[in-house]
Structures are given as C-alpha cells and as structure tokens.
Amino acid sequence: MTADKTLSLYFSLFNEIGIISQLSSALVNEQLPKGLSNAHFNVLIHLDRLGDGQTPLAISRAFQLPKTTMTHTLCGLETHQLIEMRPNPKDGRSKCVWLTQKGHAFRNKIINNLAPDLIKLSTQIPQDRILNTITGLAEIRKIMDANRED
Amino acid sequence: MTADKTLSLYFSLFNEIGIISQLSSALVNEQLPKGLSNAHFNVLIHLDRLGDGQTPLAISRAFQLPKTTMTHTLCGLETHQLIEMRPNPKDGRSKCVWLTQKGHAFRNKIINNLAPDLIKLSTQIPQDRILNTITGLAEIRKIMDANRED
DNA sequence: CTATAATGATTCGATATCGCACTAAACAAT
DNA sequence: ATTGTTTAGTGCGATATCGAATCATTATAG
Numbered sequence: 001m002t003a004d005k006t007l008s009l010y011f012s013l014f015n016e017i018g019i020i021s022q023l024s025s026a027l028v029n030e031q032l033p034k035g036l037s038n039a040h041f042n043v044l045i046h047l048d049r050l051g052d053g054q055t056p057l058a059i060s061r062a063f064q065l066p067k068t069t070m071t072h073t074l075c076g077l078e079t080h081q082l083i084e085m086r087p088n089p090k091d092g093r094s095k096c097v098w099l100t101q102k103g104h105a106f107r108n109k110i111i112n113n114l115a116p117d118l119i120k121l122s123t124q125i126p127q128d129r130i131l132n133t134i135t136g137l138a139e140i141r142k143i144m145d146a147n148r149e150d
Numbered sequence: 151m152t153a154d155k156t157l158s159l160y161f162s163l164f165n166e167i168g169i170i171s172q173l174s175s176a177l178v179n180e181q182l183p184k185g186l187s188n189a190h191f192n193v194l195i196h197l198d199r200l201g202d203g204q205t206p207l208a209i210s211r212a213f214q215l216p217k218t219t220m221t222h223t224l225c226g227l228e229t230h231q232l233i234e235m236r237p238n239p240k241d242g243r244s245k246c247v248w249l250t251q252k253g254h255a256f257r258n259k260i261i262n263n264l265a266p267d268l269i270k271l272s273t274q275i276p277q278d279r280i281l282n283t284i285t286g287l288a289e290i291r292k293i294m295d296a297n298r299e300d
Numbered sequence: 301c302t303a304t305a306a307t308g309a310t311t312c313g314a315t316a317t318c319g320c321a322c323t324a325a326a327c328a329a330t
Numbered sequence: 331a332t333t334g335t336t337t338a339g340t341g342c343g344a345t346a347t348c349g350a351a352t353c354a355t356t357a358t359a360g
Contacts, residue, residue, distance in 0.1 A: 067340090
C-alpha cells in the first residue's frame with residue numbers, strides 16, 4: 001500500500017473519531033447544568049467506577065491531562081460539593097479525592113437522563129456493530145498508547 | 151438487553167473514542183510549531199481537501215463549532231499568513247477564506263512529518279481492522295448526526 | 301420605497317486548558 | 331542529621347472555547 005493511501009486511511013479514521021467524540025460530548029453536555037462540563041462529569045464517572053480516595057495526580061494521569069488542569073477541574077467539583085478533598089494520610093504533600101453523597105446522586109441523575117438517548121441509539125445500530133467497533137478501537141488505542149511511550 | 155448493559159456498552163464505546171481522539175490530537179500537536187494548534191491545522195486540511203474560498207460561517211458549520219471560535223482560529227491562521235481573508239463578492243457582510251502559498255506548503259510539511267508515525271501504525275495494525283473500524287464508526291456517526299437534528 | 305427581520309462577522313466577558321515556576325513535603329546519599 | 335533531588339499540588343499568564351450582545355448588510359413585508 002502506498003504511503004499516501006495509508007495516510008488518508010488514518011486521516012479518515014481519526015476524522016470519524018473526532019466527530020463522534022464531539023457528538024458524544026454534546027450528548028453529555030446537554031444534560032449538564034451550567035457551571036459543570038464534561039471534564040467534571042468524567043471525573044465523577046471515573047471516581048465512581050474505579051473507586052474514590054485517589055490523589056489528584058493519579059486522576060490526571062488516568063486522563064492523561066496536565067495536573068494543573070485537574071486542579072482546576074477538582075476545584076470546580078469541590079465548589080459544587082460533588083467531591084471532598086482530604087489530606088492524604090500517607091503523604092503530607094498529597095490529597096485524596098472522595099465522592100460526596102451529592103456527587104454520587106448527581107452522577108446517577110445525569111446517567112439516568114442520558115439513558116433515553118443511548119437506548120434510542122441502541123435501537124438504531126445493531127449491537128454486533130458496536131461490539132466489533134469497540135474491539136477494533138481498543139486494539140488501535142492499545143497500540144497508540146504503547147507507541148506514545150517510546 | 152438490559153438498559154444498564156446498553157449504557158455501559160455505549161460508555162465503553164465513547165470512552166475508547168475519547169481516548170483515541172486525544173492520542174491522535176497529541177500526534178498532530180507534536181508536529182505543530184508553537185502558536186498553531188490542532189484547531190488551526192484542521193482548518194487548513196479542510197480548505198485543502200474541500201476547496202478554499204469558503205466563508206467563515208460555512209467552515210464553522212462544517213466543524214460544528216460556534217462561529218466565534220472560528221473567527222478566533224481564522225484570525226490566528228491569518229496572522230501566520232497561512233490564509234487570506236477577502237471580501238465576499240456575493241455578500242457584503244461576508245468574507246471568503248483562501249489558502250496562501252505558505253498555507254499550502256505548511257499543510258504539506260506537517261503531513262509529511264506526520265507520515266512516519268502513521269506508517270508505523272499501519273505496520274502494527276492489519277489494514278482490515280482499520281477499514282472495518284472506520285465502517286462501523288461511519289455508521290455510528292451518521293446516525294448520531296441525524297439524531298442531533300430532532 | 302420603507303420598515304422590519306434575518307444573517308455574517310466581530311467584540312466582549314466567562315470559563316477551560318496548559319506550560320512554567322514555586323512551595324512544601326518526602327526521599328536519597330552520605 | 332544535612333544537603334540535594336524528586337514529587338504533589340497550586341498560582342499565574344497565555345491562549346482556546348463559547349454564549350450574549352453588537353454592527354453592518356441583506357432579505358422580506360407591506
């Protein structure tokens with residue numbers, strides 16, 4: 001295969017991915033109140049799924065974002081009382097991030113509001129298609145992630 | 151299929167997409183000089199592929215971005231002399247965006263610099279996998295795009 | 301034709317992202 | 331114990347994103 005063909009193939013891939021990323025962000029944003037963005041919601045999801053009590057640095061690494069960005073995002077979540085920042089008992093420099101009751105409830109509410117849109121999607125696209133696409137994406141993601149480090 | 155399963159399936163999908171979107175943006179950003187971002191580069195690509203002379207509004211719609219964002223991005227490109235903004239002969243309120251020689255050359259250079267990374271990827275992932283994934287993504291994107299309007 | 305509405309682009313203010321520099325705490329090496 | 335290095339988090343400045351309001355031009359209605 002020519003280099004040109006390869007390039008345009010991957011440009012197509014990344015173009016589709018970019019568009020869907022934007023569309024899915026829009027879906028979530030529609031459900032969020034003013035003052036809270038995708039960035040905030042993703043952190044809530046993350047803490048709920050993988051457990052809270054993590055440090056800000058660990059979270060910023062999980063999202064591969066600069067820690068200054070995470071400081072800002074966590075600050076917003078704390079202002080809205082969706083998380084609590086407590087000192088890290090194991091390291092005086094560090095903090096631990098905990099979901100509050102309100103944070104849990106908020107996450108659940110947003111996910112519930114999201115459900116109709118996603119369930120509608122699931123009626124429009126065969127499940128096999130989604131599963132196969134996820135499999136392909138996961139492979140691509142793993143390799144790109146591995147390449148990133150060298 | 152339960153609603154819960156459906157939700158987590160689509161969350162997985164969008165999660166993979168979000169990560170790859172971030173990784174591919176990073177690939178491009180590595181090749182861009184300070185002062186020019188993905189946003190700028192994507193506009194150059196767009197003008198080269200689909201033809202220049204478009205209005206700012208048309209471009210902002212193509213990317214589904216607010217027109218104020220596009221004003222800002224185009225302003226940056228103009229400062230770097232990668233595009234020219236000329237009055238629209240068909241509408242006194244409007245402008246047309248044209249690639250300069252420098253803009254063309256810049257696009258070509260960046261794409262060339264990007265090539266090694268993408269060609270490496272193409273040696274790591276079977277082409278069929280990429281093609282199938284693109285097909286799946288395109289279907290998902292089309293349906294989400296259509297849903298967006300109602 | 302004139303008055304009104306709609307449209308393309310910009311300005312402005314608010315928030316987000318991110319690199320750089322800084323502080324405080326922990327760790328490492330003697 | 332002391333000193334130098336590394337690490338966690340934050341403050342700050344630059345740029346990006348985006349909604350609301352504004353200005354100029356065009357389209358529409360009567």
